[in-house]
Amino acid sequence: MRASSAWQQAWPAPAKLNLMLRILGRRADGYHRLQTVFQFIERCDLIQFTPRADGVIERVGGPAEVPPEQDLTVRAARALQEFTGCRDGVAIDVCKRLPMGGGLGGGSSDAATTLVALDYLWETHLGTDTLADLGLQLGADVPVFVRGSAAWGEGVGEALTPILLPEPWYLVVCPPCHVSTGAVFADPDLTRDSPPITLSRFLSGATENDCLAVVTRRYPEVAAALAWLGDWGEARLTGTGACVFATFAASESAQEALMHVPEGWTAFVARGLNRSPLWQRLNDSS
Numbered sequence: 001m002r003a004s005s006a007w008q009q010a011w012p013a014p015a016k017l018n019l020m021l022r023i024l025g026r027r028a029d030g031y032h033r034l035q036t037v038f039q040f041i042e043r044c045d046l047i048q049f050t051p052r053a054d055g056v057i058e059r060v061g062g063p064a065e066v067p068p069e070q071d072l073t074v075r076a077a078r079a080l081q082e083f084t085g086c087r088d089g090v091a092i093d094v095c096k097r098l099p100m101g102g103g104l105g106g107g108s109s110d111a112a113t114t115l116v117a118l119d120y121l122w123e124t125h126l127g128t129d130t131l132a133d134l135g136l137q138l139g140a141d142v143p144v145f146v147r148g149s150a151a152w153g154e155g156v157g158e159a160l161t162p163i164l165l166p167e168p169w170y171l172v173v174c175p176p177c178h179v180s181t182g183a184v185f186a187d188p189d190l191t192r193d194s195p196p197i198t199l200s201r202f203l204s205g206a207t208e209n210d211c212l213a214v215v216t217r218r219y220p221e222v223a224a225a226l227a228w229l230g231d232w233g234e235a236r237l238t239g240t241g242a243c244v245f246a247t248f249a250a251s252e253s254a255q256e257a258l259m260h261v262p263e264g265w266t267a268f269v270a271r272g273l274n275r276s277p278l279w280q281r282l283n284d285s286s
């Protein structure tokens with residue numbers, strides 16, 4: 001068991017954007033078959049892990065609205081402990097900076113960072129493939145964060161092919177609503193029969209998100225954010241929302257747009273990343 005302390009030693013859990021999202025069909029278990037493109041952004045939650053020798057897993061800090069036992073960090077730590085039979089425990093402190101229910105995958109990323117960090121700190125040595133499989137049991141978005149590469153995603157989002165994309169600046173706008181991913185995927189009006197496309201079709205401009213119509217009907221705030229952002233560039237929805245984003249070639253132009261975001265919406269500018277900062281953090285430790 002390796003020691004870890006101070007916030008400077010915190011592990012990053014970055015957000016993701018879905019640069020496009022197609023829904024090809026629904027499986028017997030209710031999950032949907034997708035095609036999507038994941039890219040990370042440099043905006044992160046931060047998580048501090050303090051290993052304990054007594055086997056106890058506890059969350060000592062985190063979002064008040066998520067009870068500790070339901071927190072994906074705690075659930076990920078328990079899953080790893082049970083899978084490996086490891087007798088170590090951990091105190092987990094989550095500094096939440098990503099909006100929840102925003103389609104940025106914050107909870108999934110927190111789970112992935114917990115799996116990767118504890119696999120190192122507990123010296124369980126499962127490695128990426130097994131951690132990604134374990135993560136998939138916690139959420140469809142967890143494997144991409146475990147693997148840490150921008151990717152073309154298929155299956156339920158777990159069949160991942162790493163890709164290299166331009167790394168532009170994004171303006172991400174978060175309207176004041178919390179989208180339930182489950183409710184969007186359960187909506188009878190959801191498009192579920194999109195024909196599959198190739199990566200090159202995406203690269204030549206097929207960037208639709210099949211959740212858009214249902215999300216904007218259920219959440220007018222998302223429609224308003226898309227309309228506002230559309231004046232600055234091509235406005236897209238990430239995942240099931242609520243966040244929307246647009247691409248900028250230069251940080252300055254993204255910052256200029258940020259200054260005009262209407263009051264009441266949170267927003268930030270962040271660089272796109274093909275490699276998750278989680279892996280840089282792991283390399284710094286090793």
Ligand SMILES: C[C@](O)(CO)[C@H](O)COP(=O)(O)OP(=O)(O)OC[C@H]1O[C@@H](n2ccc(N)nc2=O)[C@H](O)[C@@H]1O
Nearest residue numbers: 030031032108139140141142156157181182185239240
């Ligand atoms: C929309 C995306 O964020 C795109 O990256 C993901 O597909 C959602 O990933 P996630 O939040 O990790 O999803 P989970 O926590 O596994 O599932 C939340 C809910 O979304 C639905 N769900 C999710 C992923 C998927 N491929 N099909 C689904 O139908 C399931 O009904 C589930 O009840």
Ligand SMILES: Nc1ncnc2c1ncn2[C@@H]1O[C@H](COP(=O)(O)OP(=O)(O)OP(=O)(O)O)[C@@H](O)[C@H]1O
Nearest residue numbers: 071072100101102103104105106107108110181239
């Ligand atoms: N550490 C955590 N951070 C955020 N949410 C968590 C966490 N643990 C559990 N949750 C639960 O997961 C829900 C979804 O949170 P999350 O921030 O991942 O949404 P999201 O960005 O819409 O995700 P996705 O794009 O994967 O659907 C929250 O509403 C919360 O109830």
